[in-house]
Amino acid sequence: MSVAILTDVTRCIGCLECVAACKKQNHLGLDVPRTWQNNDGLSAQNWTSILQKPGPDGAPTYIRKQCRHCLEPACASACPVGALHKTPEGPVMYDNDKCLGCRYCMMACPYGIPRYDWDQQVPYVRKCIMCYDNVKAGDQPACTKACPKEATIFGTREELLAEAHRRIKANPGLYIDHVWGEHEVGGTSVLYISDISLDFLCYQPNLKTSLPSTTSTAMKSVPFAFVGMGGVMLGLNWIIKRRQKLQGEHTEEEGHQ
Amino acid sequence: MNRVHVVKSILWGLVGLSLAVAISRFAFGLGATTNLTDTTPWGLWIGFDVMAGVALAAGGFVITALFYMMRRKEFHPMVRPAVLTAFLGYVAVVCSLMVDLGLPWNIWHMIVFWNPHSPLFEVGWCVMLYTSVLLLEFSPVPLESTSRYAKIREFLMKFRFPLVLLGIMLSTLHQSSLGSLFLIMPFKLYPLWYTDILPILFFISAVGLGLMMVSFESLVSSWIYGRKPESHLIAKLGKAAVWVLSIFLVVRFVDLAIAGKLGLIFSGTWESLLFIAEIMIMAVIPIILFAIPKTRHSLAGQWIGSFLVVFGAIFNRINVGGLTMLSTTGDSYFPSWMELSISFGIVSFMVLVFLFAIEKFHIWDDRPREAESDPHARPQFSRGGEVWLGAPAVAGRTKYSFAFVIALAIGFMLMPGTKLHSSGVENVPTRAARGGDTLFVDGNRDGYGVAFKHQFHVDTLGHEQSCVRCHHMNLPQDKNSGCFTCHSQMYAAVDAFKHDWHNSPNGANITCSECHMDGENRTAASAKHCDACHTDLIPAGATITIEQYMAPAYTDAMHDLCIGCHREIVAQQPEKQAIALCAACHATAGPEYLRADVRERLKRPEYNHVVLPGVSLEQPE
Numbered sequence: 001m002s003v004a005i006l007t008d009v010t011r012c013i014g015c016l017e018c019v020a021a022c023k024k025q026n027h028l029g030l031d032v033p034r035t036w037q038n039n040d041g042l043s044a045q046n047w048t049s050i051l052q053k054p055g056p057d058g059a060p061t062y063i064r065k066q067c068r069h070c071l072e073p074a075c076a077s078a079c080p081v082g083a084l085h086k087t088p089e090g091p092v093m094y095d096n097d098k099c100l101g102c103r104y105c106m107m108a109c110p111y112g113i114p115r116y117d118w119d120q121q122v123p124y125v126r127k128c129i130m131c132y133d134n135v136k137a138g139d140q141p142a143c144t145k146a147c148p149k150e151a152t153i154f155g156t157r158e159e160l161l162a163e164a165h166r167r168i169k170a171n172p173g174l175y176i177d178h179v180w181g182e183h184e185v186g187g188t189s190v191l192y193i194s195d196i197s198l199d200f201l202c203y204q205p206n207l208k209t210s211l212p213s214t215t216s217t218a219m220k221s222v223p224f225a226f227v228g229m230g231g232v233m234l235g236l237n238w239i240i241k242r243r244q245k246l247q248g249e250h251t252e253e254e255g256h257q
Numbered sequence: 258m259n260r261v262h263v264v265k266s267i268l269w270g271l272v273g274l275s276l277a278v279a280i281s282r283f284a285f286g287l288g289a290t291t292n293l294t295d296t297t298p299w300g301l302w303i304g305f306d307v308m309a310g311v312a313l314a315a316g317g318f319v320i321t322a323l324f325y326m327m328r329r330k331e332f333h334p335m336v337r338p339a340v341l342t343a344f345l346g347y348v349a350v351v352c353s354l355m356v357d358l359g360l361p362w363n364i365w366h367m368i369v370f371w372n373p374h375s376p377l378f379e380v381g382w383c384v385m386l387y388t389s390v391l392l393l394e395f396s397p398v399p400l401e402s403t404s405r406y407a408k409i410r411e412f413l414m415k416f417r418f419p420l421v422l423l424g425i426m427l428s429t430l431h432q433s434s435l436g437s438l439f440l441i442m443p444f445k446l447y448p449l450w451y452t453d454i455l456p457i458l459f460f461i462s463a464v465g466l467g468l469m470m471v472s473f474e475s476l477v478s479s480w481i482y483g484r485k486p487e488s489h490l491i492a493k494l495g496k497a498a499v500w501v502l503s504i505f506l507v508v509r510f511v512d513l514a515i516a517g518k519l520g521l522i523f524s525g526t527w528e529s530l531l532f533i534a535e536i537m538i539m540a541v542i543p544i545i546l547f548a549i550p551k552t553r554h555s556l557a558g559q560w561i562g563s564f565l566v567v568f569g570a571i572f573n574r575i576n577v578g579g580l581t582m583l584s585t586t587g588d589s590y591f592p593s594w595m596e597l598s599i600s601f602g603i604v605s606f607m608v609l610v611f612l613f614a615i616e617k618f619h620i621w622d623d624r625p626r627e628a629e630s631d632p633h634a635r636p637q638f639s640r641g642g643e644v645w646l647g648a649p650a651v652a653g654r655t656k657y658s659f660a661f662v663i664a665l666a667i668g669f670m671l672m673p674g675t676k677l678h679s680s681g682v683e684n685v686p687t688r689a690a691r692g693g694d695t696l697f698v699d700g701n702r703d704g705y706g707v708a709f710k711h712q713f714h715v716d717t718l719g720h721e722q723s724c725v726r727c728h729h730m731n732l733p734q735d736k737n738s739g740c741f742t743c744h745s746q747m748y749a750a751v752d753a754f755k756h757d758w759h760n761s762p763n764g765a766n767i768t769c770s771e772c773h774m775d776g777e778n779r780t781a782a783s784a785k786h787c788d789a790c791h792t793d794l795i796p797a798g799a800t801i802t803i804e805q806y807m808a809p810a811y812t813d814a815m816h817d818l819c820i821g822c823h824r825e826i827v828a829q830q831p832e833k834q835a836i837a838l839c840a841a842c843h844a845t846a847g848p849e850y851l852r853a854d855v856r857e858r859l860k861r862p863e864y865n866h867v868v869l870p871g872v873s874l875e876q877p878e
Contacts, residue, residue, distance in 0.1 A: 036288055036293065036294040036295060037294070037295060038294070038295055038296050038588070042295070043295070074441055077372075077374045077375065077441065078375055078376075078377065078441055079372055079375060079377075080367055080372055080375045080377040080378040080380075080381055081363075081366045081367060081369075081370040081371075081372060081378075082370050082371070082372040083370075098363075098366055098370050099359075099360060099363065100358055100359070100360050100361070100363040100364055100366050100367070101358045101359020101360040101361070101363070102358055102359075102377060103298035103299060103359065104375070104377050104438070106295065106298040107298060107299055107442060107445070108441045108442060110444045112295070112296060112586070114295075115295050116287075116295060116298060116359070117286075117359075118286060118287055118288030118293070118294075118295075119286055119288045119289070120286050121283065121284070121285070121286050122359075122360065123286060123287060123359040123360070124359070124360075202444070203444040203445055203585050203586070204443070204444035204445075204585075207443070207444055211441050211443075212374060212441070214440045214441050214443060214453075215374070215375075215376050215437055215440045215441050216374070217453070218376065218433075218434075218437040218440055218456050219373065219374060219375075219376065219379065219437065222379060222430060222434070225429055225430060225433065226426050226427075226429070226430055227426075229425060229426050229429040230422060230425075230426045233322065233326045233422055233425055233426075234326075234422065236326050236327055237325070237326045237327070237328065240326075240327055240328045241328060244328060
């Protein structure tokens, strides 16, 4: 059983209570907007943000952006020292003490979520951790707790998927018949239902397979490539040595005659 | 000044500059020194230094495979330079990683914490192991200069064959694993470069590049010392490169054809042009040059051909390493001068070590000597230096140290004085009641902000003369100065609505139900609005517009200078109602569409206080 968050974009009023609650819970510092930030409002000090897009009727629609906590996270697969890992409860956690700052996780994330402490001399990777301490204690994350409209709710993934499909079925005119995060990149623990397309959250929205599988073939063939190249080289060396020896004997014989 | 002195002085200068930058990188952090962003977290240091550095070191394993494994004894003169280049290439990679990694002192974590799923884990191990192997492979060369270490040398020589074999095996892994790094980004890398066989392509191109890198390096170092390069061997390497590069081309295009991506080559996007350029430079032109016997044996043909392969392979690694991701991420990136100088500095230092080794050890059969320079430059006191380094090294040293110190000083002078050097502050999101006075400035974009009283600032800072203090006309996009220009403590957390203060007995001392209506959830959304009690907060008739990421203050400032008088006139002469309407000045929306007659009138001297210096009143095209 893994926990998840469901965000219903149609219910969000953009009040930013979740953003403020997140800052308070995770003791995030003050944030000076810098040019190295993307315009999505996420930064090392902002682990969730509210985006504004025009809705179907032109009125503003608010979309909360945060780490998607993929079921098979690309970041955790990419990290050379395993500083990122998927916990059995669901959140993808980051370990300050292991990280060496290569930023491969930031390159590998299909949602472009992890942020970096660019202005720090001792920088770390920063992203939403679904308030792991709360979740482990049986409580819910600060953001879902703070939401006044129940636009973002917390529960088990199965429960929330069923709820998402129930809402879509109950109001087919309002929602687009799609649960974002159900299948994308192998499924995510943060799900969305919406009346506008949320494909812009991902670099490539039609990516169905999980990303760790893309490198697994190459990584599995490493021992074979290693031993294989050694074998080929030794074999070549043996053959050529023998041929040169035979040629040498041959010329020697010719020399005797 | 002879050629050696000029080249070495330039190299020492570049090293000095990069040393200053390296200090500022650790003193101020990556954000202050690089142009990297959250969307482009890998830049020049990975794309060029690491990716291309490893590729350029490929000469080591290619030549040792030719010499030791395939027993092509004629390549003997090239083995030592090739192994040395490979070793220095890997040292350069390690150096640039030390600068690029956020927490380089944790590099040893790679040994303790394992994640075998990660291609970068493989890369890391290959760098560590292969650098050690190369050190052991090369160390007999410096050891042979004195007989003192003969025993150690003999011991190392016993392991020469297995070491070489291990080096080739590790190189195979490492060259290909750099391609595997990008397999996890099918969503980012442009389809012309993304393929499942990226590791194989990287390996084949590394073999081709290795052949040409050895040739190029032989040509360059021979030019510096004015000696004859090994042209007959370079011609042989060129012939081999024709085969390898042809295989590369075939694999590359067959793979594209199978994936059905051939059409993308002619799509006319800048990536497709990049692809065509890369293929031409890296493979097609060199194949033609080296396939023709006449150009293959000519010095010019060898120079051009080997340079094109080396340049094209660097180009390829940079393309895969991030350049072709830019259209997906929508971010633009160009390395800062500090990133460039670190890259150049590391390469320069490795070239200097290479030249030092060539002069001091038996790398070439004919060991070159740096020509004697001005004897007066030789320090008389440095007996030790002459004993250990030899007289020629002391002679050139004055020039090099001069170049080094000057460049170091320049580097320190240009060093960023603030953390914000290469990363300016974005526009502060500001909301305003249009026509109202109180601006709502949300510096940290968390929805809470500072209530900025415009009129108060006008009054305090000197009335009509005060506008230019904040609304600098020379800032791009009519940005106004940030609050921090005067209030350096601006980024203190300020909650516009102080809830605790409102219900505190020492504050407003009001009960919950005065704001939160009975029968409603007690949330911010259902509470009584601020202007229900503070009736003067938003002036009557004003409509609130939320202009995120754009400061509307300038529009307000401009309007106040005109509308104020217009309103006064209307109040006295109600029949002139029309001059207070928007259409009285604007033909259509936007400041650039002022009506032509208004524009002409504003040019008159009595309107000088309305139009600030630098504002153009010419008709926009």
